[in-house]
Amino acid sequence: MKILDRNSVDLFFDALKRQGFALVGPTIPDSAIVYDEIGSSADLPVGWTDEQDGGTYRLKKRDDEALFGYVVGPQSWKKFLHPPSLRLWTAHREGKGFKIIPEQDDPPKLAYIGVRSCELHAIAIQDKVFIGGPFLDSSYGLRRENVFIVAVNCGQAGGTCFCVSMKTGPKATAGFDLALTEIIEPGRHYFTVETGTGRGEEVLRDLPYTEATEADPATVERIVEKTVSQMGRTLDTTDIKNLLYQNLEHPRWDQVATRCLSCANCTMVCPTCFCSTVEDVTDLSGEHAERWRKWDSCFTSDFSFVHGGTVRPSVKSRYRQWMTHKLATWIDQFGTSGCVGCGRCITWCPVAIDITEEVRAIRETKK
Amino acid sequence: MEVFSNRIEESPAGGPGFFNPWIPHTAEVIGKRREALGVHTLRLRLRDEGVRRSYRFRSGQFNMLYVFGVGEVPISIVSDPDESGVLDHTIRIVGKVSAALVSLKKGDTVGLRGPYGSSWPLEEAVGKDVLIVTGGLGCAPVISVINYVANRRDRYGNLKIFHGVKTPKDLLYRARFHAWQKHPDTEVYLTVDHPDLEWKYNVGVVTNLFREVRIYAQRSVVMMCGPEIMMHHAVRDLLAQGLAEDRIYLSLERNMKCAVGFCGHCQFGPAFICKDGPVLRYDRIKEWFGTSEI
Ligand SMILES: Cc1cc2nc3c(=O)[nH]c(=O)nc-3n(C[C@H](O)[C@H](O)[C@H](O)COP(=O)(O)OP(=O)(O)OC[C@H]3O[C@@H](n4cnc5c(N)ncnc54)[C@H](O)[C@@H]3O)c2cc1C
Ligand code: SF4
Ligand code: SF4
Ligand code: FES
Numbered sequence: 001m002k003i004l005d006r007n008s009v010d011l012f013f014d015a016l017k018r019q020g021f022a023l024v025g026p027t028i029p030d031s032a033i034v035y036d037e038i039g040s041s042a043d044l045p046v047g048w049t050d051e052q053d054g055g056t057y058r059l060k061k062r063d064d065e066a067l068f069g070y071v072v073g074p075q076s077w078k079k080f081l082h083p084p085s086l087r088l089w090t091a092h093r094e095g096k097g098f099k100i101i102p103e104q105d106d107p108p109k110l111a112y113i114g115v116r117s118c119e120l121h122a123i124a125i126q127d128k129v130f131i132g133g134p135f136l137d138s139s140y141g142l143r144r145e146n147v148f149i150v151a152v153n154c155g156q157a158g159g160t161c162f163c164v165s166m167k168t169g170p171k172a173t174a175g176f177d178l179a180l181t182e183i184i185e186p187g188r189h190y191f192t193v194e195t196g197t198g199r200g201e202e203v204l205r206d207l208p209y210t211e212a213t214e215a216d217p218a219t220v221e222r223i224v225e226k227t228v229s230q231m232g233r234t235l236d237t238t239d240i241k242n243l244l245y246q247n248l249e250h251p252r253w254d255q256v257a258t259r260c261l262s263c264a265n266c267t268m269v270c271p272t273c274f275c276s277t278v279e280d281v282t283d284l285s286g287e288h289a290e291r292w293r294k295w296d297s298c299f300t301s302d303f304s305f306v307h308g309g310t311v312r313p314s315v316k317s318r319y320r321q322w323m324t325h326k327l328a329t330w331i332d333q334f335g336t337s338g339c340v341g342c343g344r345c346i347t348w349c350p351v352a353i354d355i356t357e358e359v360r361a362i363r364e365t366k367k
Numbered sequence: 368m369e370v371f372s373n374r375i376e377e378s379p380a381g382g383p384g385f386f387n388p389w390i391p392h393t394a395e396v397i398g399k400r401r402e403a404l405g406v407h408t409l410r411l412r413l414r415d416e417g418v419r420r421s422y423r424f425r426s427g428q429f430n431m432l433y434v435f436g437v438g439e440v441p442i443s444i445v446s447d448p449d450e451s452g453v454l455d456h457t458i459r460i461v462g463k464v465s466a467a468l469v470s471l472k473k474g475d476t477v478g479l480r481g482p483y484g485s486s487w488p489l490e491e492a493v494g495k496d497v498l499i500v501t502g503g504l505g506c507a508p509v510i511s512v513i514n515y516v517a518n519r520r521d522r523y524g525n526l527k528i529f530h531g532v533k534t535p536k537d538l539l540y541r542a543r544f545h546a547w548q549k550h551p552d553t554e555v556y557l558t559v560d561h562p563d564l565e566w567k568y569n570v571g572v573v574t575n576l577f578r579e580v581r582i583y584a585q586r587s588v589v590m591m592c593g594p595e596i597m598m599h600h601a602v603r604d605l606l607a608q609g610l611a612e613d614r615i616y617l618s619l620e621r622n623m624k625c626a627v628g629f630c631g632h633c634q635f636g637p638a639f640i641c642k643d644g645p646v647l648r649y650d651r652i653k654e655w656f657g658t659s660e661i
Contacts, residue, residue, distance in 0.1 A: 088390070091436075091478070096476065097393060129628075248658050278625075304621070304632070306620055
């Protein structure tokens with residue numbers, strides 16, 4: 001473990017830039033923290049935090065100058081790895097036929113600054129979807145391969161967080177190049193740094209770090225434990241796959257359907273939801289065509305359309321599909337839960353539907 | 368971080384980096400045959416010789432066919448897997464893309480990627496009776512398996528084909544059924560819910576036939592495709608006749624955008640119909656099959 005002073009953060013960022021990485025991290029363009037390009041530590045949400053609960057999100061001033069003193073915002077890193085809109089290929093007419101030209105995909109090398117533990121797990125889950133099976137999604141693979149990950153351990157939990165239940169946090173344990181813990185004491189503002197890869201170590205080498213003292217790991221542990229004690233939500237995952245498989249006709253699905261607007265917010269903010277659709281476009285001349293991939297959601301009626309109708313016309317069946325996929329069928333498909341307990345779907349649901357509450361309701365009255 | 372190692376220098380479709388499974392090949396329409404009103408078979412030939420030579424499929428699999436500027440849809444391959452170089456697809460017009468496919472002429476080009484999905488259990492069925500149960504309008508996935516077994520009568524036991532439709536005019540492949548009937552040790556049973564005056568076969572749902580026809584449950588493998596409600600009843604009645612759950616195979620349909628497990632559209636419980644299906648063994652999906660709106 002190494003120690004990096006707050007004042008060296010920009011040197012750290014410069015070192016990453018020298019290695020050819022563009023930086024993306026938390027910023028406040030508006031009324032929420034979103035991940036976007038950053039130039040220096042001044043672009044970070046210095047001194048801001050967020051308050052979250054079912055259906056509510058509010059930024060608030062902190063009484064210190066913390067750089068990473070917030071929880072998670074509406075967006076996740078999936079917007080970089082699995083872009084919301086992507087051209088797959090173009091086609092041009094040629095005589096009686098046409099020629100397909102693959103997209104020349106050359107994504108920038110990005111360093112993700114401030115990845116939370118739950119988000120590392122979400123990335124690992126999408127890795128299984130896109131590059132873990134018999135087919136490899138090349139657009140994801142090219143982006144993923146280039147990423148430098150700077151994780152930051154959570155110093156506080158949000159009102160809708162339940163990573164402890166999902167065993168995905170709050171401390172980053174794997175999947176990062178470097179992992180920081182932000183420590184603010186009277187008169188001192190610094191970071192502990194753990195290295196996860198040789199690449200991470202290399203970046204660190206040129207920086208004015210010091211070796212950690214014996215007390216530092218204990219300080220990190222204390223911070224992590226405090227965060228654990230603040231979890232806003234819990235979800236009992238005992239035998240959850242069978243619980244949901246055996247309760248596909250539970251009356252709770254009808255009940256949640258009376259509240260759910262089928263707006264798809266939960267799927268857009270979820271860092272693991274991966275569904276997409278395609279769109280074909282042609283130009284006016286009819287000589288050029290393109291195929292685009294766009295994020296899609298199992299909450300739309302087109303999603304399950306087959307000629308003659310939609311397989312899931314009711315909101316009940318859509319919510320059931322979404323939640324059962326996240327927590328149960330995902331386990332059969334990819335050997336892991338599809339939920340990392342980040343709480344985004346709870347915070348950003350306009351009517352505050354709470355996945356932890358829905359599971360509890362089914363568990364308490366299960367078949 | 369080295370995430371995965373199968374980076375390739377150049378994809379078959381010409382792109383850099385990784386093989387991109389979203390990129391179609393091109394194929395030429397080399398023949399077209401009308402099967403029935405609104406149903407045509409396109410015979411396709413992959414344009415690239417290398418791709419054509421390495422292309423192999425099994426009966427029950429499908430391709431994604433793309434019409435320039437219109438869209439891409441999953442269509443089963445109905446030609447014989449041992450017939451090299453050509454791929455037949457029987458397409459029924461139901462909407463935009465299927466209509467555009469059927470409007471293509473000899474010499475036109477389609478995008479083609481595949482083959483995708485699981486196939487019929489044709490190895491497991493060797494030496495056994497084969498029961499085909501189909502229903503509804505046009506059931507392309509079973510045409511290939513019927514042809515396959517009909518052309519290799521010596522490898523399989525008795526072949527029984529049960530086909531049920533609503534009315535006589537919904538019976539799309541009348542000529543084919545007559546032709547199949549002529550193969551040795553092959554029986555074809557047709558039934559309609561609502562007969563007209565000329566109808567001379569059976570009346571009633573397809574499952575009624577199971578009671579009238581001698582079925583040897585111990586030595587039979589069932590392959591079916593059609594409306595899910597029909598298959599639901601058929602499975603129930605076949606189980607009652609002593610067929611084992613793991614001897615019944617169904618081909619399912621769901622919306623598909625990618626066919627390679629990325630888009631999520633084709634999910635049926637834990638199964639992705641595009642890669643775990645379309646052919647699924649009944650005992651593996653029975654908890655989901657029959658639950659409405661899955
Ligand atoms: C594995 C598989 C094999 C198939 N094999 C054949 C075949 O051999 N012959 C044949 O005629 N049809 C087959 N179908 C059905 C065929 O894919 C649909 O008829 C076709 O997608 C309809 O598209 P459309 O644009 O003409 O219709 P529209 O009604 O305009 O459909 C709009 C969109 O919805 C989706 N869609 C609609 N119906 C279906 C459907 N049944 N299955 C999947 N997606 C659908 C497609 O993305 C389509 O572009 C198969 C379907 C699957 C899943
Ligand atoms: S389901 Fe909800 S809590 Fe779970 S990972 Fe997705 S957004 Fe986060
Ligand atoms: S659960 Fe909430 S966010 Fe998700 S679709 Fe329903 S109303 Fe929208
Ligand atoms: S069709 Fe896209 S996941 Fe199956």
